Amino acid sequence: MNKGVQQHKLTEPFITESGFTIPEPEVAYQTWGKLNKARNNVVLVCHALTGNTAVDEWFDGLFGPGNTLDPERQFIICTNSLGSCYGTSGPASINPETGKPYRIDFPRITIRDMVRMQQRLLDDLEIPSIELVIGGSMGGMQALEWSIMDDRPQAAVFIGMGKAHRPWAIGISHTQRQAIYNDPNWQGGYYNPENPPRRGLALARMIAMISYRSDTDYENKFGRLSQQGDDQDQFQVESYLDYQGQKLVDRFDAVSYVRLSQAMDSHDIARNRQSAEQVLGQVDVPSLVIGIDSDLLYPVQEQHELSQLLPNARYRELQSIHGHDAFLMEFKQMNDIITPFLMETPTATLSS
Numbered sequence: 001m002n003k004g005v006q007q008h009k010l011t012e013p014f015i016t017e018s019g020f021t022i023p024e025p026e027v028a029y030q031t032w033g034k035l036n037k038a039r040n041n042v043v044l045v046c047h048a049l050t051g052n053t054a055v056d057e058w059f060d061g062l063f064g065p066g067n068t069l070d071p072e073r074q075f076i077i078c079t080n081s082l083g084s085c086y087g088t089s090g091p092a093s094i095n096p097e098t099g100k101p102y103r104i105d106f107p108r109i110t111i112r113d114m115v116r117m118q119q120r121l122l123d124d125l126e127i128p129s130i131e132l133v134i135g136g137s138m139g140g141m142q143a144l145e146w147s148i149m150d151d152r153p154q155a156a157v158f159i160g161m162g163k164a165h166r167p168w169a170i171g172i173s174h175t176q177r178q179a180i181y182n183d184p185n186w187q188g189g190y191y192n193p194e195n196p197p198r199r200g201l202a203l204a205r206m207i208a209m210i211s212y213r214s215d216t217d218y219e220n221k222f223g224r225l226s227q228q229g230d231d232q233d234q235f236q237v238e239s240y241l242d243y244q245g246q247k248l249v250d251r252f253d254a255v256s257y258v259r260l261s262q263a264m265d266s267h268d269i270a271r272n273r274q275s276a277e278q279v280l281g282q283v284d285v286p287s288l289v290i291g292i293d294s295d296l297l298y299p300v301q302e303q304h305e306l307s308q309l310l311p312n313a314r315y316r317e318l319q320s321i322h323g324h325d326a327f328l329m330e331f332k333q334m335n336d337i338i339t340p341f342l343m344e345t346p347t348a349t350l351s352s
Protein backbone atom coordinates (compact mmCIF):
# COMPACT_ATOMS: atom_id res chain seq x y z
CA MET A 1 0.00 0.00 0.00
CA ASN A 2 1.30 3.48 -0.87
CA LYS A 3 2.35 5.80 1.89
CA GLY A 4 -0.40 8.35 2.45
CA VAL A 5 -3.29 6.06 1.53
CA GLN A 6 -6.16 6.32 4.00
CA GLN A 7 -8.69 3.57 4.58
CA HIS A 8 -12.28 4.61 5.18
CA LYS A 9 -14.92 2.15 6.35
CA LEU A 10 -18.42 3.09 5.22
CA THR A 11 -20.94 2.77 8.02
CA GLU A 12 -23.70 1.18 5.94
CA PRO A 13 -23.45 -1.80 3.56
CA PHE A 14 -23.05 -0.98 -0.13
CA ILE A 15 -25.54 -2.46 -2.59
CA THR A 16 -24.39 -2.69 -6.19
CA GLU A 17 -26.66 -1.91 -9.14
CA SER A 18 -26.95 -5.67 -9.62
CA GLY A 19 -28.32 -6.03 -6.06
CA PHE A 20 -25.25 -7.57 -4.39
CA THR A 21 -24.58 -6.40 -0.83
CA ILE A 22 -21.04 -5.64 0.28
CA PRO A 23 -21.56 -5.73 4.04
CA GLU A 24 -18.38 -3.97 5.15
CA PRO A 25 -17.42 -1.62 2.32
CA GLU A 26 -14.10 0.18 2.44
CA VAL A 27 -12.68 3.00 0.34
CA ALA A 28 -8.98 3.74 0.02
CA TYR A 29 -8.16 7.32 -0.82
CA GLN A 30 -5.37 9.86 -0.86
CA THR A 31 -5.45 13.64 -0.57
CA TRP A 32 -3.15 16.58 -1.23
CA GLY A 33 -3.57 20.15 0.01
CA LYS A 34 -6.00 21.49 2.58
CA LEU A 35 -9.76 21.78 2.57
CA ASN A 36 -10.68 25.48 2.77
CA LYS A 37 -13.22 26.88 5.22
CA ALA A 38 -16.06 26.76 2.70
CA ARG A 39 -15.02 23.16 1.84
CA ASN A 40 -15.40 24.00 -1.84
CA ASN A 41 -11.83 23.78 -3.18
CA VAL A 42 -12.10 20.04 -3.84
CA VAL A 43 -10.68 18.46 -6.97
CA LEU A 44 -11.76 14.87 -7.45
CA VAL A 45 -9.43 12.87 -9.71
CA CYS A 46 -10.71 9.53 -11.02
CA HIS A 47 -8.11 6.95 -12.08
CA ALA A 48 -7.96 4.68 -15.13
CA LEU A 49 -8.24 0.89 -15.31
CA THR A 50 -5.07 -0.17 -13.47
CA GLY A 51 -4.43 3.09 -11.67
CA ASN A 52 -4.34 3.67 -7.95
CA THR A 53 -4.76 6.62 -5.59
CA ALA A 54 -1.23 7.98 -6.21
CA VAL A 55 -2.21 10.85 -8.51
CA ASP A 56 1.10 12.55 -7.71
CA GLU A 57 2.83 9.60 -9.42
CA TRP A 58 0.73 8.97 -12.53
CA PHE A 59 -0.44 12.59 -13.07
CA ASP A 60 2.79 14.07 -11.67
CA GLY A 61 3.17 16.52 -14.55
CA LEU A 62 -0.24 18.05 -13.79
CA PHE A 63 0.89 19.06 -10.29
CA GLY A 64 2.40 22.42 -9.47
CA PRO A 65 1.62 26.11 -9.00
CA GLY A 66 -0.45 27.36 -11.94
CA ASN A 67 -0.97 23.81 -13.23
CA THR A 68 -4.15 21.74 -13.31
CA LEU A 69 -3.53 20.32 -9.84
CA ASP A 70 -2.21 22.77 -7.27
CA PRO A 71 -2.18 21.53 -3.66
CA GLU A 72 -1.31 25.05 -2.51
CA ARG A 73 -4.82 26.07 -3.47
CA GLN A 74 -6.86 22.90 -3.97
CA PHE A 75 -7.82 19.93 -1.86
CA ILE A 76 -7.15 17.08 -4.28
CA ILE A 77 -8.66 13.70 -3.61
CA CYS A 78 -8.49 10.38 -5.43
CA THR A 79 -10.21 7.19 -4.36
CA ASN A 80 -9.22 3.74 -5.47
CA SER A 81 -12.17 2.54 -7.58
CA LEU A 82 -14.63 -0.02 -6.34
CA GLY A 83 -13.53 -3.41 -7.71
CA SER A 84 -9.85 -2.48 -7.93
CA CYS A 85 -7.09 -4.02 -5.83
CA TYR A 86 -5.44 -1.03 -4.16
CA GLY A 87 -7.44 -0.85 -0.94
CA THR A 88 -11.08 -0.29 -1.90
CA SER A 89 -13.51 -3.22 -1.71
CA GLY A 90 -12.93 -5.55 -4.60
CA PRO A 91 -12.36 -9.20 -5.50
CA ALA A 92 -9.21 -9.38 -3.35
CA SER A 93 -11.05 -8.09 -0.25
CA ILE A 94 -12.10 -10.49 2.48
CA ASN A 95 -15.68 -11.69 2.27
CA PRO A 96 -16.82 -11.49 5.92
CA GLU A 97 -19.13 -14.47 5.37
CA THR A 98 -16.31 -16.84 4.44
CA GLY A 99 -13.25 -15.14 5.89
CA LYS A 100 -11.61 -15.57 2.47
CA PRO A 101 -11.14 -13.18 -0.48
CA TYR A 102 -14.26 -12.79 -2.64
CA ARG A 103 -12.37 -13.37 -5.90
CA ILE A 104 -14.89 -14.25 -8.64
CA ASP A 105 -17.77 -14.10 -6.12
CA PHE A 106 -17.27 -10.34 -6.09
CA PRO A 107 -20.13 -9.18 -8.32
CA ARG A 108 -20.07 -7.39 -11.62
CA ILE A 109 -20.06 -3.68 -10.96
CA THR A 110 -20.72 -0.59 -13.05
CA ILE A 111 -19.17 2.84 -13.45
CA ARG A 112 -22.22 4.17 -11.60
CA ASP A 113 -21.45 1.85 -8.66
CA MET A 114 -17.94 3.33 -8.54
CA VAL A 115 -19.40 6.84 -8.44
CA ARG A 116 -21.96 5.91 -5.76
CA MET A 117 -19.11 4.55 -3.62
CA GLN A 118 -17.16 7.81 -4.06
CA GLN A 119 -20.30 9.79 -3.24
CA ARG A 120 -20.58 7.90 0.06
CA LEU A 121 -16.99 8.80 0.96
CA LEU A 122 -17.47 12.47 0.06
CA ASP A 123 -20.70 12.51 2.09
CA ASP A 124 -18.81 11.12 5.09
CA LEU A 125 -16.07 13.73 4.60
CA GLU A 126 -18.82 16.38 4.48
CA ILE A 127 -17.77 17.75 1.12
CA PRO A 128 -20.65 19.86 -0.23
CA SER A 129 -19.09 20.99 -3.51
CA ILE A 130 -16.49 19.83 -6.03
CA GLU A 131 -14.53 22.52 -7.84
CA LEU A 132 -13.42 20.08 -10.53
CA VAL A 133 -13.91 16.42 -11.35
CA ILE A 134 -11.37 15.07 -13.82
CA GLY A 135 -10.45 11.72 -15.31
CA GLY A 136 -9.21 9.92 -18.39
CA SER A 137 -10.47 6.65 -19.86
CA MET A 138 -12.25 4.76 -17.05
CA GLY A 139 -11.66 7.85 -14.90
CA GLY A 140 -13.37 9.99 -17.52
CA MET A 141 -16.36 7.65 -17.49
CA GLN A 142 -16.64 8.17 -13.73
CA ALA A 143 -16.22 11.94 -14.08
CA LEU A 144 -19.02 11.98 -16.67
CA GLU A 145 -21.34 9.97 -14.42
CA TRP A 146 -20.50 12.34 -11.56
CA SER A 147 -21.67 15.27 -13.64
CA ILE A 148 -24.94 13.41 -14.34
CA MET A 149 -25.57 11.83 -10.93
CA ASP A 150 -24.55 14.60 -8.54
CA ASP A 151 -24.88 18.35 -8.43
CA ARG A 152 -21.61 18.92 -6.55
CA PRO A 153 -19.22 19.23 -9.55
CA GLN A 154 -18.72 22.84 -10.63
CA ALA A 155 -16.49 21.92 -13.60
CA ALA A 156 -15.53 18.70 -15.32
CA VAL A 157 -12.77 17.41 -17.59
CA PHE A 158 -13.38 14.21 -19.56
CA ILE A 159 -10.42 12.72 -21.45
CA GLY A 160 -10.24 9.90 -23.99
CA MET A 161 -13.69 8.29 -23.72
CA GLY A 162 -17.22 8.82 -24.94
CA LYS A 163 -20.85 8.63 -23.91
CA ALA A 164 -20.84 4.82 -24.03
CA HIS A 165 -18.39 1.97 -24.50
CA ARG A 166 -18.65 1.11 -28.17
CA PRO A 167 -18.45 -2.39 -29.68
CA TRP A 168 -14.85 -1.77 -30.75
CA ALA A 169 -13.73 -1.16 -27.14
CA ILE A 170 -15.98 -3.92 -25.77
CA GLY A 171 -14.48 -6.32 -28.29
CA ILE A 172 -10.96 -5.44 -27.18
CA SER A 173 -12.00 -5.88 -23.51
CA HIS A 174 -13.62 -9.22 -24.32
CA THR A 175 -10.45 -10.46 -25.99
CA GLN A 176 -8.46 -9.57 -22.88
CA ARG A 177 -10.90 -11.35 -20.58
CA GLN A 178 -10.79 -14.40 -22.85
CA ALA A 179 -7.00 -14.42 -22.45
CA ILE A 180 -7.53 -14.63 -18.67
CA TYR A 181 -10.34 -17.22 -18.88
CA ASN A 182 -8.22 -19.39 -21.16
CA ASP A 183 -5.33 -19.57 -18.74
CA PRO A 184 -5.48 -23.14 -17.36
CA ASN A 185 -4.97 -21.69 -13.87
CA TRP A 186 -8.18 -19.61 -14.09
CA GLN A 187 -10.47 -22.54 -13.15
CA GLY A 188 -13.64 -20.57 -13.79
CA GLY A 189 -12.37 -17.88 -11.43
CA TYR A 190 -11.97 -20.34 -8.50
CA TYR A 191 -8.22 -20.62 -8.92
CA ASN A 192 -5.66 -21.67 -6.37
CA PRO A 193 -4.30 -18.42 -4.90
CA GLU A 194 -0.81 -19.90 -5.08
CA ASN A 195 -1.29 -20.30 -8.80
CA PRO A 196 -3.13 -17.30 -10.22
CA PRO A 197 -3.70 -16.98 -13.99
CA ARG A 198 -0.50 -15.00 -14.58
CA ARG A 199 -0.07 -15.85 -18.23
CA GLY A 200 -3.65 -14.87 -18.99
CA LEU A 201 -3.36 -11.55 -17.21
CA ALA A 202 -0.03 -10.84 -18.90
CA LEU A 203 -1.56 -11.57 -22.30
CA ALA A 204 -4.53 -9.32 -21.49
CA ARG A 205 -2.11 -6.48 -20.72
CA MET A 206 -0.18 -7.07 -23.94
CA ILE A 207 -3.38 -6.82 -25.99
CA ALA A 208 -4.32 -3.70 -24.06
CA MET A 209 -0.89 -2.12 -24.55
CA ILE A 210 -1.35 -2.37 -28.32
CA SER A 211 -4.71 -0.60 -28.09
CA TYR A 212 -3.25 2.07 -25.76
CA ARG A 213 -0.42 3.14 -28.07
CA SER A 214 0.00 3.72 -31.80
CA ASP A 215 1.78 2.43 -34.88
CA THR A 216 4.00 5.53 -34.98
CA ASP A 217 4.87 5.19 -31.31
CA TYR A 218 5.99 1.57 -31.74
CA GLU A 219 7.76 2.34 -35.03
CA ASN A 220 9.75 5.14 -33.37
CA LYS A 221 10.51 3.09 -30.26
CA PHE A 222 11.35 -0.26 -31.77
CA GLY A 223 11.48 -0.24 -35.57
CA ARG A 224 12.42 -3.78 -36.61
CA LEU A 225 15.20 -4.03 -34.04
CA SER A 226 15.87 -7.36 -32.38
CA GLN A 227 17.28 -8.29 -29.04
CA GLN A 228 18.25 -11.49 -27.30
CA GLY A 229 15.26 -13.07 -25.52
CA ASP A 230 15.18 -16.06 -23.18
CA ASP A 231 15.81 -18.66 -25.86
CA GLN A 232 16.06 -16.79 -29.14
CA ASP A 233 16.36 -13.47 -30.89
CA GLN A 234 13.13 -11.55 -30.69
CA PHE A 235 11.84 -8.25 -31.95
CA GLN A 236 12.18 -5.49 -29.39
CA VAL A 237 8.43 -4.97 -29.47
CA GLU A 238 7.94 -8.59 -28.39
CA SER A 239 10.31 -8.15 -25.48
CA TYR A 240 8.58 -4.87 -24.56
CA LEU A 241 5.12 -6.42 -24.53
CA ASP A 242 6.36 -9.42 -22.52
CA TYR A 243 7.85 -6.98 -20.04
CA GLN A 244 4.66 -4.92 -19.81
CA GLY A 245 2.60 -8.09 -19.27
CA GLN A 246 4.85 -9.22 -16.44
CA LYS A 247 4.89 -5.75 -14.92
CA LEU A 248 1.11 -5.80 -14.58
CA VAL A 249 1.07 -9.37 -13.25
CA ASP A 250 3.43 -8.22 -10.49
CA ARG A 251 1.04 -5.52 -9.32
CA PHE A 252 -2.53 -6.37 -10.28
CA ASP A 253 -5.28 -8.86 -9.52
CA ALA A 254 -6.77 -10.91 -12.38
CA VAL A 255 -10.35 -10.85 -11.07
CA SER A 256 -10.17 -7.09 -10.52
CA TYR A 257 -9.03 -6.79 -14.12
CA VAL A 258 -12.06 -8.80 -15.27
CA ARG A 259 -14.54 -6.88 -13.10
CA LEU A 260 -13.13 -3.41 -13.95
CA SER A 261 -13.07 -4.13 -17.67
CA GLN A 262 -16.69 -5.33 -17.44
CA ALA A 263 -17.55 -2.12 -15.59
CA MET A 264 -16.05 -0.15 -18.47
CA ASP A 265 -18.16 -2.19 -20.89
CA SER A 266 -21.24 -1.25 -18.83
CA HIS A 267 -20.53 2.43 -19.47
CA ASP A 268 -23.49 3.92 -21.29
CA ILE A 269 -24.92 7.12 -19.89
CA ALA A 270 -28.29 6.29 -21.50
CA ARG A 271 -28.60 2.87 -19.84
CA ASN A 272 -31.92 2.71 -17.90
CA ARG A 273 -32.33 6.44 -18.46
CA GLN A 274 -33.61 8.66 -21.25
CA SER A 275 -31.79 9.03 -24.56
CA ALA A 276 -28.16 10.18 -24.51
CA GLU A 277 -29.30 13.51 -26.00
CA GLN A 278 -31.76 14.04 -23.15
CA VAL A 279 -29.42 12.87 -20.38
CA LEU A 280 -26.43 14.93 -21.52
CA GLY A 281 -28.64 17.86 -22.52
CA GLN A 282 -29.47 18.32 -18.83
CA VAL A 283 -25.82 18.54 -17.71
CA ASP A 284 -25.02 22.21 -17.36
CA VAL A 285 -21.61 21.81 -15.67
CA PRO A 286 -18.90 23.69 -17.61
CA SER A 287 -17.02 20.84 -19.24
CA LEU A 288 -13.88 20.29 -21.22
CA VAL A 289 -13.77 17.21 -23.42
CA ILE A 290 -10.27 16.23 -24.51
CA GLY A 291 -9.57 13.90 -27.39
CA ILE A 292 -6.22 12.42 -28.46
CA ASP A 293 -5.55 12.57 -32.18
CA SER A 294 -3.86 9.11 -32.23
CA ASP A 295 -6.31 7.33 -29.89
CA LEU A 296 -7.19 3.97 -31.47
CA LEU A 297 -9.31 2.76 -28.56
CA TYR A 298 -11.63 5.76 -28.20
CA PRO A 299 -11.28 7.69 -31.48
CA VAL A 300 -11.75 11.46 -31.38
CA GLN A 301 -15.21 11.20 -32.96
CA GLU A 302 -16.41 9.98 -29.57
CA GLN A 303 -15.15 13.07 -27.76
CA HIS A 304 -16.45 15.38 -30.51
CA GLU A 305 -19.87 13.79 -30.10
CA LEU A 306 -19.75 14.11 -26.30
CA SER A 307 -18.80 17.77 -26.48
CA GLN A 308 -21.63 18.42 -28.91
CA LEU A 309 -24.21 16.70 -26.71
CA LEU A 310 -23.12 18.55 -23.55
CA PRO A 311 -24.63 22.06 -23.67
CA ASN A 312 -21.80 23.72 -21.75
CA ALA A 313 -18.78 21.90 -23.18
CA ARG A 314 -15.81 22.70 -25.34
CA TYR A 315 -13.57 20.29 -27.23
CA ARG A 316 -9.77 20.32 -27.28
CA GLU A 317 -7.33 17.79 -28.71
CA LEU A 318 -3.93 16.46 -27.65
CA GLN A 319 -1.51 16.07 -30.54
CA SER A 320 0.52 13.01 -29.71
CA ILE A 321 2.07 9.91 -31.18
CA HIS A 322 1.41 8.00 -27.96
CA GLY A 323 -2.20 6.97 -28.63
CA HIS A 324 -4.77 6.55 -25.86
CA ASP A 325 -2.13 6.54 -23.08
CA ALA A 326 -1.15 10.11 -24.08
CA PHE A 327 -3.32 11.37 -21.22
CA LEU A 328 -0.79 9.79 -18.86
CA MET A 329 2.16 11.38 -20.69
CA GLU A 330 1.39 14.68 -22.46
CA PHE A 331 1.25 16.79 -19.32
CA LYS A 332 2.44 20.09 -20.78
CA GLN A 333 -0.26 20.05 -23.43
CA MET A 334 -2.84 19.04 -20.84
CA ASN A 335 -1.90 21.90 -18.49
CA ASP A 336 -1.94 24.31 -21.43
CA ILE A 337 -5.46 23.19 -22.31
CA ILE A 338 -6.96 22.69 -18.85
CA THR A 339 -5.67 25.70 -16.91
CA PRO A 340 -7.23 28.33 -19.24
CA PHE A 341 -10.51 26.39 -19.04
CA LEU A 342 -10.34 26.52 -15.23
CA MET A 343 -9.50 30.24 -15.25
CA GLU A 344 -12.57 30.95 -17.37
CA THR A 345 -14.84 28.72 -15.30
CA PRO A 346 -16.56 30.65 -12.52
CA THR A 347 -15.89 28.08 -9.81
CA ALA A 348 -15.93 29.31 -6.24
CA THR A 349 -12.25 29.21 -5.39
CA LEU A 350 -10.66 30.01 -8.74
CA SER A 351 -12.50 33.28 -9.21
CA SER A 352 -12.04 34.46 -5.62
Ligand SMILES: CC(=O)SCCNC(=O)CCNC(=O)[C@H](O)C(C)(C)COP(=O)(O)OP(=O)(O)OC[C@H]1O[C@@H](n2cnc3c(N)ncnc32)[C@H](O)[C@@H]1OP(=O)(O)O
Residues within 6 Å of the ligand: 048, 050, 051, 052, 058, 236, 237, 239, 240, 241, 243, 251, 325, 328, 329
Ligand atom coordinates in the same frame (compact mmCIF):
# COMPACT_ATOMS: atom_id res chain seq x y z
C1 LIG B 1 1.58 0.12 -7.77
C2 LIG B 1 1.83 0.89 -9.02
O1 LIG B 1 2.90 1.18 -9.41
S1 LIG B 1 0.49 1.45 -9.84
C3 LIG B 1 1.12 2.50 -11.05
C4 LIG B 1 0.05 3.31 -11.44
N1 LIG B 1 -0.20 2.98 -12.78
C5 LIG B 1 -1.12 3.62 -13.38
O2 LIG B 1 -1.68 4.53 -12.86
C6 LIG B 1 -1.44 3.16 -14.70
C7 LIG B 1 -1.17 4.20 -15.61
N2 LIG B 1 0.21 4.19 -16.07
C8 LIG B 1 0.54 3.67 -17.25
O3 LIG B 1 -0.30 3.13 -17.95
C9 LIG B 1 1.97 3.78 -17.69
O4 LIG B 1 2.81 3.75 -16.57
C10 LIG B 1 2.27 5.04 -18.51
C11 LIG B 1 1.33 5.15 -19.67
C12 LIG B 1 2.14 6.28 -17.68
C13 LIG B 1 3.73 4.99 -18.96
O5 LIG B 1 3.99 3.78 -19.50
P1 LIG B 1 5.40 3.06 -19.30
O6 LIG B 1 5.15 1.61 -19.39
O7 LIG B 1 6.10 3.55 -18.09
O8 LIG B 1 6.25 3.60 -20.50
P2 LIG B 1 6.80 2.85 -21.72
O9 LIG B 1 5.72 2.32 -22.57
O10 LIG B 1 7.78 3.77 -22.38
O11 LIG B 1 7.60 1.60 -21.11
C14 LIG B 1 8.74 1.80 -20.38
C15 LIG B 1 9.13 0.49 -19.72
O12 LIG B 1 9.31 -0.53 -20.73
C16 LIG B 1 10.66 -1.03 -20.66
N3 LIG B 1 11.10 -1.34 -22.02
C17 LIG B 1 11.28 -0.48 -23.04
N4 LIG B 1 11.71 -1.15 -24.13
C18 LIG B 1 11.80 -2.46 -23.78
C19 LIG B 1 12.20 -3.63 -24.47
N5 LIG B 1 12.57 -3.59 -25.74
N6 LIG B 1 12.15 -4.79 -23.80
C20 LIG B 1 11.77 -4.85 -22.51
N7 LIG B 1 11.39 -3.76 -21.82
C21 LIG B 1 11.41 -2.58 -22.44
C22 LIG B 1 11.47 0.11 -20.07
O13 LIG B 1 12.66 -0.37 -19.50
C23 LIG B 1 10.51 0.66 -19.04
O14 LIG B 1 10.54 -0.16 -17.90
P3 LIG B 1 10.12 0.41 -16.44
O15 LIG B 1 8.65 0.72 -16.53
O16 LIG B 1 10.40 -0.70 -15.50
O17 LIG B 1 10.94 1.64 -16.19
Ligand SMILES: N[C@@H](CCO)C(=O)O
Residues within 6 Å of the ligand: 048, 049, 050, 051, 136, 137, 138, 212, 324, 325, 328
Ligand atom coordinates in the same frame (compact mmCIF):
# COMPACT_ATOMS: atom_id res chain seq x y z
N1 LIG C 1 -2.85 2.70 -19.18
C1 LIG C 1 -4.03 2.85 -18.38
C2 LIG C 1 -5.27 2.40 -19.09
C3 LIG C 1 -5.60 3.26 -20.22
O1 LIG C 1 -6.69 4.02 -19.92
C4 LIG C 1 -3.96 2.03 -17.14
O2 LIG C 1 -3.15 1.10 -17.09
O3 LIG C 1 -4.71 2.30 -16.21
